Amino acid sequence: MNYSEFKKATFWKKAQNENVICLLCPRNCVIKEKGLGFCKTRTNKGGTLYSLNYGCSVALTEESIETEAIYHYMPGAKILSLGNIGCMMNCDFCQNWETSQMRHVDMKNIIRVSPKEVVDSALKRGIKILSWTYNDPVVWHEFVMETAKLAKQCGLLNLYKSAFYLSEEVVRELCGVIDIFSISLKSMNDEFYQKVTKAKLSPVLDAIRIVSAHKKHLEISQLVVTDLNDHDEEFEKISCWIRDNLGKQTPLHFVRFHPAYKYKHVSRTPLDRLYRAKHIAEKVGLQYVYIGNLYKEGAADTVCPVCKTILVERFGLKIKVSDGLSKEGNCLKCGEKSNISLNNHDAPINNLNEQMQNFKNRYSRREGSFHWNREINSVLIFL
Ligand code: SF4
Numbered sequence: 001m002n003y004s005e006f007k008k009a010t011f012w013k014k015a016q017n018e019n020v021i022c023l024l025c026p027r028n029c030v031i032k033e034k035g036l037g038f039c040k041t042r043t044n045k046g047g048t049l050y051s052l053n054y055g056c057s058v059a060l061t062e063e064s065i066e067t068e069a070i071y072h073y074m075p076g077a078k079i080l081s082l083g084n085i086g087c088m089m090n091c092d093f094c095q096n097w098e099t100s101q102m103r104h105v106d107m108k109n110i111i112r113v114s115p116k117e118v119v120d121s122a123l124k125r126g127i128k129i130l131s132w133t134y135n136d137p138v139v140w141h142e143f144v145m146e147t148a149k150l151a152k153q154c155g156l157l158n159l160y161k162s163a164f165y166l167s168e169e170v171v172r173e174l175c176g177v178i179d180i181f182s183i184s185l186k187s188m189n190d191e192f193y194q195k196v197t198k199a200k201l202s203p204v205l206d207a208i209r210i211v212s213a214h215k216k217h218l219e220i221s222q223l224v225v226t227d228l229n230d231h232d233e234e235f236e237k238i239s240c241w242i243r244d245n246l247g248k249q250t251p252l253h254f255v256r257f258h259p260a261y262k263y264k265h266v267s268r269t270p271l272d273r274l275y276r277a278k279h280i281a282e283k284v285g286l287q288y289v290y291i292g293n294l295y296k297e298g299a300a301d302t303v304c305p306v307c308k309t310i311l312v313e314r315f316g317l318k319i320k321v322s323d324g325l326s327k328e329g330n331c332l333k334c335g336e337k338s339n340i341s342l343n344n345h346d347a348p349i350n351n352l353n354e355q356m357q358n359f360k361n362r363y364s365r366r367e368g369s370f371h372w373n374r375e376i377n378s379v380l381i382f383l
Helices: 115-124 137-153 168-175 190-197 201-213 232-245 271-284 349-365
Strands: 012-014 020-022 042-045 048-051 061-064 078-082 129-132 157-162 180-184 217-224 252-256 289-292 310-315 318-321
Touching: 020 048, 048 137, 078 115, 115 129, 115 137, 129 137, 137 157, 137 168, 168 201, 180 201, 190 201, 201 217, 201 232, 217 232, 217 271, 232 252, 232 271, 252 271, 271 289
Parallel strands: 078 129, 129 157, 157 180, 180 217, 217 252, 252 289
Antiparallel strands: 012 020, 042 048, 061 078, 310 318
């Protein structure tokens, strides 16, 4: 191992016998000389903790902000998505397991990038938002912080998509540079967390409360896994917790699961369970509840909770902002504040209206279905 290529880690302390304790996530791994933490991205060399994945990235991808389960911030905005390798959790149903679980990573797919290269790449493409996503950005914290700071200096925004199992000090540091948080809450059951994700629930909830207290843009999603966390009690608990701790305006996304990793023996999430989740969350009082990963009309529209005007129409990842939404993000019909932040972002909306209509026409002309019960990386569909 050539340690000169690695980066000295932040958030750790020395322990007895030249061991170190990593403080990045609540797991607090005690790491011996040349040993690795649970995430396999941090090692101890001579009593100092090093990050092994600094600047190790999967290919940078241009996507739209809706890909990250963010519907209330600059709808339709382009983002530059970055992911790296490793994870502080190990969810049996992980949808990104080929990069999140180190033993499965194919290093041929990994490139080395510098903070400046990432920022330059976004600027060159006219992209205003960097999205820290895929495996989990927690485990390349040093690279995220350095790049996110540089991005801000260059007028860019940062989006952080994470399962949010991290230390409170780290959350506070992130709040200094991250503008938009998309947090995946796996369940409201601690036993589920420990057994299925190998983490714990309460640090995740505490970390989410800190983001909310910092008044950052925040949306929550739950991956609804068939026969695992897809029952009424679960939907009610997550909805009530969000209403009582983050406010009823906080968007909640129930995301459709596809079979992956150790969860290949079940089918995709049945539609009735997703609609049931949406119904329960709305009944509990949440104002903006969405179904993600689903191409069905109405599943992901933003509707004014008072007068029911459609404010943003979505079909898959295509969006159409309605004339009923003011530049300030309020419903023009009844005046209700929607909490949608357009952030002076009105340029792409007309294009998107047209794009979505074309897409919808094409899609509805040839709608079909297939039984999806095995892991699929890509599907080529001729329309
Ligand atoms: S970030 Fe990795 S090494 Fe550090 S405590 Fe968490 S799992 Fe352990």
